[in-house]
Every structure is written in structure tokens, then in C-alpha cells.
Amino acid sequence: MQYEVVIGLEVHVQVRTESKMFCSCPNRFGAEPNTLVCPVCMGYPGVLPVPNGEAIHKAVRAGLMTDCRIATFSKFDRKSYFYPDMPKNYQISQYDLPFCEHGKLSVGPGKGFSGNDMPEKIIGITRIHLEEDVAKLTHHAKASGVDYNRAGVPLLETVSEPDMRSADEAYAYLTKLKEIMQYGEISDCDMEKGQMRCDVNISLRPFGQEKFGTKIELKNLNSFRAVHRAIEFEIVRQAELLDRGVVLHQETRGWNDDAGESYLMRTKEEAHDYRYFPDPDLMPVTFTETEIEAMRQALPELPAARRDRLVREFNLTEYDAEVLTKDKVLADYFETAAGDAPDGKLLANWIQSELLRELSARGIAVAECPVSPEAFAQLMTLIGKNVINGKIGKDVLGFMFEEKKSPSDIIKEKNLAQVTDTGAVEAFVDQAIAANPAQVEQYRAGNPKVLQYLIGQVMKCSRGKANPQLVGELLKKKL
């Protein structure tokens, strides 16, 4: 039978703040385990939590950027929770009065992750609430380790409506949400550092049926690609069971990305009863309409607006702007470099092809790029002024990554400057003509295509340093 797939997503992002949600411990990744802790985040008796205003403002900003209604009155609740990753037997979260509700995000139109066309679609956002993260557990052969540095880090949960109907739509929604979190400087969303985590609710129903099918929750998805794969896998798995007449039960499943399959974690009978109640230690949070309006006025430029502006200001194609703005840090890099570079379009091409290639070959994130945008702009200027040609430019960029020197120093040290002196280039041209009599003959017999080959030979003689335009001119003259 043909089934319609119904997908909803719950996305957690760690909010970028100086300190944790309810204490003054640093919110920092990568420290020695259990060094960023205090009596508050360790849940000692008698301590009092103090909410982090920065985190609350960022939660509201996330709501404003996704068209949510912002609550003028909200509160924190305790979620009963008995597991060693939370030291105080409850997690502070928000239950019935979250900061943001009834929002939406639009995805498409365009090509989806799988390459299929995707129409434009509005995906509802049920709510965005703030809570505290739990500790990180690491399981070893005979023991488990717990690192409470993460316990108490502000965590923003965005719950979507069950509006998505394909793995492509889920992927596009996640991409869009990540863009907003990054552009709003709400979260860095580095999935490798666990700063963005995603759970998927997925069910199937026969086309035309209004009632939802049985919901399966997928957990532990640590990349957008894994989300896409897991959804495709579940659609096939659930359809096969339904075709055989099996009655599905609500369950939580994990995803094994290596094996490419989901596995049962727990069934509904084992589900927790969280018994929420208002946290008596925390005052409700209130905003006036004027305060909310002021925060709306102060919103940063959204990705779509930035794309349009880049196309306008730098004469880029829609595609260039799309690639550059996908990652806010990359877009910032481009704009900083564009301040000094002679040609925005050339710069955009070089960033998309050469810079991203060098970064991915070295496994470095844009934020950690050892070549500053200013140095990159200098390289563009040198190419623009014909001091070096594009081919040598690629080598220079490689050296800039390795040696962390300015492009002009590298060109000087390695003697890479382009040879534009006609006499010197003529010598290379003569050399190439003498070494390739057969091709010269073909050219003279009326085959213009061998000219490119001969230009290549001259460039080789000059070890890539001759000005290719001059080479072409001199060759034609001599032949």
C-alpha cells in the first residue's frame, strides 16, 4: 500500500552564553571533566538558582525569528527525572508556559537533499522553550564516566508541528533552523560538539486517512544526513510491517549510522512520568509588549535578506549567495574580505572553490581558518594585478595555510611572481616551439585547437610563472 509519512522534529541547541543557565559556572566545551561545576549545578541542598538573562533573551530572539508569539508571562517548571546525568533528581524546564509558541518556518522551493524538487512549504513551530542540559555520560567496557560540565548549560528546545512529509523536508527544516540559530547568534550549532541534537517523530498512514498512525521516536541522530537516512529507513521498515498487518506500538528507537538501521530502545510502557510542577525557587518571567517590540526591532539580518543583499552589492549569482550564506561565519568571512578585494565575484568563486577545498582537506572549520579574510583579500588583489596567475595563486594559498605568512612574502620568498617581461616570455615560447615541431606543424596547417596545448607547454617551460595572456599573444605572432 502507499503510505503518507508524517514527521515532526524536536531540536535541542545549546545557547551560546558566558555562564550556565542557573549558576555562574562557565558555559564552555572541552574543559577537563567536572571542573566547571558548583553547588548549584551539582544540586546541593539549600542552593538557589538564578536565571541567566542572556539565555532568556536569546530564547525570545529565536521565537521572534521564527514568527512565534512571545509570552508576556512564562515560568520554569521542574521535570522529575531520575538518572545519573542530572544530579538533582529533576531538570528545570518549561511545561505549560514556554517563552515562544505558534511560530513557523518556510522551506523550499528548490532541490531537496536527495536531488528531487521540493515546493515551498510552511512548517509550523509548536513551541520553543528553555531548559538546562544534562551531564555527558561516557560508557566504557566495565564502567561509565559522567562529566557534569555540561549539566546546567542553557538548552533551547524547538518543537515542530507534524507538518513534514518527506526526509527532504525534514532536512531543509533543520538547515533553516540552524541558519536562524547561527544568524541570531543564539547557538553555534556545532553538532560534533553536541551543540545541536535532533529527535524525530515519524508515523505512516494510508493516503487520505486523517487519523495519525502510530508514532515512533528516533533518537541519537548526530548529523542532518543521519536524520535523512534514518527517516528513509523508517519509512520502508514501517511500511513493510503495516503491509503485513502488524499493529505498531509507540516506541523509542536509536539510530546506528554505521549499520544504516534503527534499533529498539524502549517501548511506551517504560515511558517516564515526568510529573511537572512549577519551580518554587524561580520567579515567573514577564515581558511587556513594548519590551518584546524593542527586541523585534533589534533582530539581526535574516539569511534570506543577506542573500539578496550579497547579490545586489557584489553582483553575485543567487547560487553564490546561497553557498556563502549557508554558514554565517563563511558569509562574514566573505564580507570582511570583500572590503579589501578588488572583485567580489572573483572573491566569491575563490572562497567557494579554493578556500572551502583547503579547509575540508585539512578538516578545519571556517571559524578556525588560519588564513585571515584580510590576507585572502591580498591574494585576490595580487591575482587581479597580474602579479601571479590563478594557477600559482592556488599554490600560494596552500603555502598560506601551511606557513601562515602573507601572500606577498610567500611570492617573494619562493620567487613565484609572474613573468611579464616580453623578452623572458619570448624565450620560453621559442623553447616550446622548438620542442614541439609536430604540433607547430598542425597549427600552421590550420588546426587552431593545438594552440591551447602549446600555451600549456610554454607555461610548463616557465614553471607556471609566465603570464598566460602574453604567452598566447606571442605564440600566435611567432607561428
Ligand SMILES: [Zn+2]
Ligand atoms: Zn554551576
